[in-house]
Amino acid sequence: MTDPAGHPTREQLRLEGFELIDETLGFLLGCLKDALASTGETELLPFMPWSGSEPSVGSSPEGLPQLYSIGFQLLNMVEERVSADIRRERENVLGPQSIRGLWPKAIQDLQSLGLDPEQILEVLRDVKVEPVLTAHPTEAKRVSIRERHRALYDEMVRNEYPKYTARERRRIRQRVVTILETLWRTAEIHMVRPDIYSELRNAIHYLRDLFPAAINRLDEHFTDAWSDAGLPLDLLRSAGNIPRLSFGSWIGGDRDGHPLVTPEVTEKSLEALRHAAFELLHRELRKLAKQLTLSRHLTAVPxxxxxxxxxxxxMVATEQDVREILDRNAEEPWRQMADLMALRLKEQTRGKAGYDSAAKLSADLDLISETLAEAGCSLIEEQAIRPLRHKLEVFGFHLAVLDLRQNSEFHDKAISQLLAAAGVKDGENYSEWDEAKRLEFLNRELDSPRPFLHETTRIGPEANDVLDTYRVFVRHRKSWGSDGLGSLIISMTRQLSDLLGVYLLAREAGLMDLTEEGLVCPLQVVPLFETMDDLDRSPGILEAFLDHPLAIRSRNAMTKHGRKPGQQVMLGYSDSNKDCGILAAQFALQRAQHALTAVGQARDVSICFFHGRGGTISRGAGPTHWFMASLPHGAMSGGFRMTEQGETIVQKYANLANATFNLELLLAGAAVTTARHRHMEAEPDPCQKFMTVLASASQEAYQKFLRTEGFIEFYRQATPIDALENSRIGSRPARRTGKKGFSISDLRAIPWVFSWTQARFYLPGWFGVGTALEKLKSENPAGFQELKAALEKSSFFSYVLTNVETNLASANLDLMRAYSELVANIEIRERFLGRIIDEFEKTSTLLAELFEGSMRDRRPRMAKTLDIREAPLRVLHHQQIGLLKQWRNHVANDQRAAADALLPKLLLSINAIASGLRTTG
Known part of the structure; x- marks a missing residue:
C-alpha cells in the first residue's frame, strides 16, 4: 500500500504501527518471562499474557493479577512509544502538516484563514494555556512503580538504536530483565492512603524535572513550524515568548470536602513549590554556565x-564557594556571573538571603544577554539564554500557581460564624438568609475596608479554616508578591452571594488592597458551575457578578498591558454528568458556554473557561483537538485552563516525547480555535435543533433508571464501589461530606464512574442516549434522517456521540452479566440488568445507523487497542468477582480480620483492571 510515488500511505503506516506494537511487546514479555524465572515464579510461566493460555476460573495462580497488571503496564508503554515513532515516520513520509493538532498543521490552518503574520501574532499574544495538576484519587499506581516505568521506558528507547552490536543489545536486555525483577518485587498498591505531600512531590516531579525539557522542545517545534511556513523569525522574536504556557496545581489548595488540606498544608505546599522552582532554575543556570566559556582575553568584558x-x-553568603567560582573560572567572566547567580539561588533553598523576586533574577539574565549581544554572540543568546528566560517566565519562583477551592456551603458556615462573633443581628443564621437579604448586607459591607474582628480572634472551625488559609496567601504576597497565587474557586456556585461572600472573607483576612476607588481583590474569584441546574442559571449569576463594582475594580486592577479585562469561569464535567447523564450534561455545558460567552462579550470582558475535565469520557475526557473544535463559537478567547487528573497525568506526561506532544496539542489547538472564533463567522450547527429534545429524553431515561426502587442495592452489589471506598488510592475521601448512608448525591463523581468502569458497564458514559435517539426516530423519522445527514457537519454532536461510541465499545455485555450475578435479589438483578442490556443494544444499533457503520470498521486503531486487552481482562474480572464474593461474605459475617486480609488482593485486582482499561475515574 504505497502512493504513486512509492511512499507508504497512512494505512500502511498504521499497519506498521500495529506490527511494531506486537514486536516491541514481544521483546518486553520475553524479558518479563526471564525475570519471573529468575525470581522463582515458575507456576506463572504457562499463563503469560497474550500467550493464548488462560487459567480456568477459580484455579489461577496467586500472582496472576500482578502478572497481568505488569503486562498491561508494558502494553501501555509500548503503545505510547510506538505512537511517537509512527508520528515521526508520518512526518518523514507525508510531511509535518499531516499530523493533526500540531504546530505545522496549525500554522497552515491559521494562514488558510487569510491571516498575515501580524494577525497571527495578535492571536498568539492572547493565547495562554494552563494545565492544572490535581490530586483526585484516580491514580492507582505508587510513585515507586512509576519510577521503575521511567527506567524501563529509557531502556526501551535505547533498544531502538539500529547500530548497537549484539553485545550491547544483550546488555540492554539484561538491564530490562533486572528492572522487571525489581518491578515484580515492588508493592503495586498503597497499603496506607497517600498523604498530600506525597501527591505534591509527584506533581513537582513533572513540573521541575519533565516539563522544562518539554518546553525546550515545544519552542523548537514552534520555531521550526513558523520558519518552515515562510514567516519572518525576527517578527516572532520581537513578540517575546508566545503563545504562553504556564501550570497550575490544586494539590494543597483544593479544600472541597478534603479535611486534610489545612492552612498549614497550603503554606507548606507554596513553600515546596517555591523551593522546587529554585532547584529548577539553579540547575538551568549551572547548565548555562558551562556554555559561557568566553575568555576575557578574547572578548572584551563590559x-x-x-x-x-x-x-x-x-552578596552571596558562602565566601568559600564564591572564591572557588572566581578562582576556577578566573578567565571566564560570563561563566562566573551565571555560577554566582546559581549559587545565590541554591542558598535561598537553605533559607539564606537571595533574589526576592523572579524579576531581579531576570534582570541579571538580561545583563548576560545584552553583553553577549554586544560581543557579537547572538547564537549563544538564541540557543542558551532565551530558553532559560522562557523557563523563568513559565515557572518563576513559584513553579505553578496554587488555586484555593472551597464549597459555597462551607463559606456560608464560615460567614455565619464570623457574623455571630461580630454581633451582627441574626448573623448566626446567614446560611438561611434569602438572596435579597444577603445581597443587601454584602453590598453595604463591601463598601467599607474595615474588618469585623481582630485577626487573632478565633471564631469557629469553618471561619478559622477559611481565614487562616487566606492569611497564608497574605503572607506570601508580602514576601513574594502575587506570583504563584491562583484563583479563589467556589464549587457549587448557585447565586451571586456565593461570590460576593468570598470578597467579605478576603477582606476579613486582609486579602484585599485599598485603592482610591475602594477595595480591590488581587486574586480572581471564580465561580464553578457543576450541576445541570447551576449551569442553566450561570449566565444570570455571571452577569450580576461582572456588573458588581468591586468585581469591576478588581478585574481592571489585574488587567495588564492594555489587554481586555478577563474573567475566569470554571465548568464542572463530573457532577453534571452524574446528575443527568452524558448527553444532557454535554448539551448543558455547551449551552452554558454559549450564554456565558455572550455575557462577557456584552461587557467587553474576555471569558477564560476553566474546564474541570476528568480522566474518563464520562467526566469530560476526549481527544484535545476534537474537544477544542467542539467548543461553541466565541468561547475560546485565548485563555484556556483545564484540570489534569490522576492517571491522565501519567498517560500524557510520563515521558518527554509524550509530554511534548500533548502540550503542543493544547497550545496549537488553543491558537487555531481562538483564531477561528475571532476571524470566522459563526455557522449554525445543523444538529442544534434536535439537541433539546434528545437531551431531555436522555435525561429522563437516565434519571428514571437511577430513581427506580432498588437501584442503590443493584449498584452497590453489581459494582465494586464498596471495595473502592476502602481503597488507598488518593488522599481525598470518596464522599463529599463523610455522611453515613449510600446516597448517590453525596458520592463523588470519581468513584461513581470508577465503579461502573471496573465492572465494565461504563454506564454513565452512554445510558439514555439510545432511548433519546429511538424517540426521535419513532416520533420524527424525517428528523432522524436529517440528523444523520447533518452529523458530520456538527463538530459538537459528532464529538459527543463518538465519545459515547467509545464507551459502548469499552463495555462488555458478558462481564456485565457476570457482575450482576453478585446481586442477591434475583428480581432486582433481572429488572436492572434487563434495562441496561436493552439500552445498550438500542444505543449500539442506533449509533451504527447514524455513523453508517460499526466502530471497528471506522476506527481500527481503537478496535485494536480494545481487542488486545480483552482476553487477560476477562480473567481478571472473573477473579475480581470471586474476591468480591469472599470479601463481602466476611464483612457480612463481621469477620473483620479475614476481610482485611483479603482486601489487598481485591485492591490489586482493581489496580490490574485499571491498568488494562487505562482508566479509573
Missing part, C-alpha cells in the same frame, strides 16, 4: 558585567 560580578560576590 564594565557593567564586571561590576555585577563584584557585587554578587559580596
Amino acid at each position: 564594565d557593567e558585567l564586571q561590576a555585577r560580578i563584584d557585587e554578587l560576590s559580596f
Whole structure:
C-alpha cells in the first residue's frame, strides 16, 4: 500500500504501527518471562499474557493479577512509544502538516484563514494555556512503580538504536530483565492512603524535572513550524515568548470536602513549590554556565558585567564557594556571573538571603544577554539564554500557581460564624438568609475596608479554616508578591452571594488592597458551575457578578498591558454528568458556554473557561483537538485552563516525547480555535435543533433508571464501589461530606464512574442516549434522517456521540452479566440488568445507523487497542468477582480480620483492571 510515488500511505503506516506494537511487546514479555524465572515464579510461566493460555476460573495462580497488571503496564508503554515513532515516520513520509493538532498543521490552518503574520501574532499574544495538576484519587499506581516505568521506558528507547552490536543489545536486555525483577518485587498498591505531600512531590516531579525539557522542545517545534511556513523569525522574536504556557496545581489548595488540606498544608505546599522552582532554575543556570566559556582575553568584558560580578560576590553568603567560582573560572567572566547567580539561588533553598523576586533574577539574565549581544554572540543568546528566560517566565519562583477551592456551603458556615462573633443581628443564621437579604448586607459591607474582628480572634472551625488559609496567601504576597497565587474557586456556585461572600472573607483576612476607588481583590474569584441546574442559571449569576463594582475594580486592577479585562469561569464535567447523564450534561455545558460567552462579550470582558475535565469520557475526557473544535463559537478567547487528573497525568506526561506532544496539542489547538472564533463567522450547527429534545429524553431515561426502587442495592452489589471506598488510592475521601448512608448525591463523581468502569458497564458514559435517539426516530423519522445527514457537519454532536461510541465499545455485555450475578435479589438483578442490556443494544444499533457503520470498521486503531486487552481482562474480572464474593461474605459475617486480609488482593485486582482499561475515574 504505497502512493504513486512509492511512499507508504497512512494505512500502511498504521499497519506498521500495529506490527511494531506486537514486536516491541514481544521483546518486553520475553524479558518479563526471564525475570519471573529468575525470581522463582515458575507456576506463572504457562499463563503469560497474550500467550493464548488462560487459567480456568477459580484455579489461577496467586500472582496472576500482578502478572497481568505488569503486562498491561508494558502494553501501555509500548503503545505510547510506538505512537511517537509512527508520528515521526508520518512526518518523514507525508510531511509535518499531516499530523493533526500540531504546530505545522496549525500554522497552515491559521494562514488558510487569510491571516498575515501580524494577525497571527495578535492571536498568539492572547493565547495562554494552563494545565492544572490535581490530586483526585484516580491514580492507582505508587510513585515507586512509576519510577521503575521511567527506567524501563529509557531502556526501551535505547533498544531502538539500529547500530548497537549484539553485545550491547544483550546488555540492554539484561538491564530490562533486572528492572522487571525489581518491578515484580515492588508493592503495586498503597497499603496506607497517600498523604498530600506525597501527591505534591509527584506533581513537582513533572513540573521541575519533565516539563522544562518539554518546553525546550515545544519552542523548537514552534520555531521550526513558523520558519518552515515562510514567516519572518525576527517578527516572532520581537513578540517575546508566545503563545504562553504556564501550570497550575490544586494539590494543597483544593479544600472541597478534603479535611486534610489545612492552612498549614497550603503554606507548606507554596513553600515546596517555591523551593522546587529554585532547584529548577539553579540547575538551568549551572547548565548555562558551562556554555559561557568566553575568555576575557578574547572578548572584551563590559564594565557593567564586571561590576555585577563584584557585587554578587559580596552578596552571596558562602565566601568559600564564591572564591572557588572566581578562582576556577578566573578567565571566564560570563561563566562566573551565571555560577554566582546559581549559587545565590541554591542558598535561598537553605533559607539564606537571595533574589526576592523572579524579576531581579531576570534582570541579571538580561545583563548576560545584552553583553553577549554586544560581543557579537547572538547564537549563544538564541540557543542558551532565551530558553532559560522562557523557563523563568513559565515557572518563576513559584513553579505553578496554587488555586484555593472551597464549597459555597462551607463559606456560608464560615460567614455565619464570623457574623455571630461580630454581633451582627441574626448573623448566626446567614446560611438561611434569602438572596435579597444577603445581597443587601454584602453590598453595604463591601463598601467599607474595615474588618469585623481582630485577626487573632478565633471564631469557629469553618471561619478559622477559611481565614487562616487566606492569611497564608497574605503572607506570601508580602514576601513574594502575587506570583504563584491562583484563583479563589467556589464549587457549587448557585447565586451571586456565593461570590460576593468570598470578597467579605478576603477582606476579613486582609486579602484585599485599598485603592482610591475602594477595595480591590488581587486574586480572581471564580465561580464553578457543576450541576445541570447551576449551569442553566450561570449566565444570570455571571452577569450580576461582572456588573458588581468591586468585581469591576478588581478585574481592571489585574488587567495588564492594555489587554481586555478577563474573567475566569470554571465548568464542572463530573457532577453534571452524574446528575443527568452524558448527553444532557454535554448539551448543558455547551449551552452554558454559549450564554456565558455572550455575557462577557456584552461587557467587553474576555471569558477564560476553566474546564474541570476528568480522566474518563464520562467526566469530560476526549481527544484535545476534537474537544477544542467542539467548543461553541466565541468561547475560546485565548485563555484556556483545564484540570489534569490522576492517571491522565501519567498517560500524557510520563515521558518527554509524550509530554511534548500533548502540550503542543493544547497550545496549537488553543491558537487555531481562538483564531477561528475571532476571524470566522459563526455557522449554525445543523444538529442544534434536535439537541433539546434528545437531551431531555436522555435525561429522563437516565434519571428514571437511577430513581427506580432498588437501584442503590443493584449498584452497590453489581459494582465494586464498596471495595473502592476502602481503597488507598488518593488522599481525598470518596464522599463529599463523610455522611453515613449510600446516597448517590453525596458520592463523588470519581468513584461513581470508577465503579461502573471496573465492572465494565461504563454506564454513565452512554445510558439514555439510545432511548433519546429511538424517540426521535419513532416520533420524527424525517428528523432522524436529517440528523444523520447533518452529523458530520456538527463538530459538537459528532464529538459527543463518538465519545459515547467509545464507551459502548469499552463495555462488555458478558462481564456485565457476570457482575450482576453478585446481586442477591434475583428480581432486582433481572429488572436492572434487563434495562441496561436493552439500552445498550438500542444505543449500539442506533449509533451504527447514524455513523453508517460499526466502530471497528471506522476506527481500527481503537478496535485494536480494545481487542488486545480483552482476553487477560476477562480473567481478571472473573477473579475480581470471586474476591468480591469472599470479601463481602466476611464483612457480612463481621469477620473483620479475614476481610482485611483479603482486601489487598481485591485492591490489586482493581489496580490490574485499571491498568488494562487505562482508566479509573
